[in-house]
Amino acid sequence: MDYFKHLLYDYFISLGMSSTTASYLNMLALFIGLLILVFIIDFIVRRILLTMFSKLAEKSKSNFDDIMVKNKVFRNVAHIIPLIVAIEYVPMVFLDFPYWENIIEKTLLVFGIILTLRIVRSFLNTLKDYFKTLPRLKDKPIDSFIQVFMIFAWVLGFLSALAIITGVEFLQFITGLGAASAVVILVFRDTILGFVASIQVSINDMVRIGDWITFEKYGADGDVIEINLSTVKVQNFDKTITTIPTYALISDSFKNWRGMTSSGGRRIKRALSIKLSSIKYLTVNEVDKLKNIQIISNYLLTRQNDIEKFNTTNNADKVLLLNGRNLTNLGVFRKYLETYIENHSAINKDMTIMVRQLAPTSQGIPIEVYAFSSDKRWQNYEYIMADIFDHVIAAVPYFDLEVYELSTGVLESN
Known part of the structure; x- marks a missing residue:
């Protein structure tokens, strides 16, 4: 040598x-x-x-x-x-x-x-x-954990390099940095918060990659495409990308639609306001006319017989419709809607199906359809819901009812 x-x-x-x-x-x-x-x-x-x-x-x-x-x-x-x-x-x-x-x-x-x-x-x-x-x-926040390990590795490597350059022993160098720990915590505040949030998100299974979330505070409404240490990326339905701080997932409120997507259907919850002045009792002739509607003809026949027996037993004076028991056009309409929804091919029959009457308002009395479509895809879901309400709105006049419309104050010409 x-x-x-x-x-x-x-x-x-x-x-x-x-x-x-x-x-x-x-x-x-x-x-x-x-x-x-x-x-x-x-x-x-x-x-x-x-x-x-x-x-x-x-x-x-x-x-x-x-x-x-x-x-x-x-x-x-x-x-x-x-x-x-x-x-x-x-x-x-x-x-x-x-x-x-x-x-x-x-x-x-x-x-x-x-x-x-x-x-x-x-x-x-x-x-x-x-x-x-x-x-x-594949739907876990793996990126977050990898970034945490890399941050620790980079910090350790940076401190080791400084110890080599300064000629100070590594342990002695680390001890000397103890006084600056507050500054380090301040500098890495977001990283530490993101690390804690990532662990909580993973342990509590709050968000997965692929979940549809709605976060109104940040204007996010779409699918989660990435979860890392500091941010969560959401691809909105208009294909824009919204970036959310990871720690916001545990500090703020947001909606995760995973429960809906993993269930048997997507909820339909929409109301139709009926004009109060159009609600009335039905006469026998009007009931007989409504019997031509096939899906409620048996219901009307049974109900009419029950009502007649009750009124006869109680000697109700039917000169005035108010006396005794009677069918109303709104009640029959509500039963028609319920039967129609129950027989609709796109509705999940194993989940809640309900047509209910809500509290009257100055805009009329709301009749709400509450059911779940079998197809959860957005485009198909909107089509199913529109198809149902196209039919519902068109059916209203057959029961001598009117849908409430806010008057514009403009006279219509004949």
Whole structure:
């Protein structure tokens, strides 16, 4: 080893050069030789590793090794051996220049830390991509956990690099930073909040990738496409992207539609306001006329018989319709709607079906349809609901009822 250290030095001296010049030229020549050696070793090791693991990945049934190749894990690992060679031979190159030897060694050690971080990052990215291929994990906030590990790794690497540069022992350096912990917490406030939120979101299963959420505060209404440490990305139905702070998911209120999408139907809850002045008792002739409506003809026949028996038993004076029991056009209409909804092919019969009367308002008396469509897709759901209410609105006049409409004050011409 000593022979190579002074081989060129002695040659330059023999050429009549001064000792200083010979030392600089010797150092420069050795440095160039070391660079060439490092690049050759790096090329050879990289080619061997990439070839070997690429063939292994092709033969393996698991896609984990394929993802490792894709994320350049082996390419980064291949740089370790050339780095070790460089660190080993730097003292020989800078034998007569201890100042530069110290700087180069520190530079190589810092580069080693950066290389380690790159290896860790590529491996974590491999885990992230692999976990997303697993059905039970693909909707979990894997990005958040990977980012947390990377933040800790980067902080640790940064502190290690500072310890190397300053020449202070790592533990002593960390102890000295204790007084600055408050500043560190302040700087990484959002990151810490995001980390805590990510854990709570994952443990409580509040949001998954693919969930439809509505977050009015941030104007978000669409599908969750990404969950990471600091933000949640929502693709709205108009294809815009809304970014929400992760910690907002636990500090603010939002709506997750997962329960609806995993259920047997999507809720229809819409009311139609009937004009109060159009509600009345039905005469026998009017009831007989309504019996022509097939889906309620049996109901009307049964109800009419029951009412007649009651009125006869109680001697009700039917000269005035108010006396005794009577059918109303609104009640028959409500029964018609309920029967119509129950027989509708697009309604889930295993879920709640109800047509109810709400409290009267200045805009009339609302008749609300409450049911669940079997098809939960937005476009089809809107079509089903529109189809139902097209029919409902068109059916109103058959019961001598009127839909309430706010008067515009403009007289219509005949």
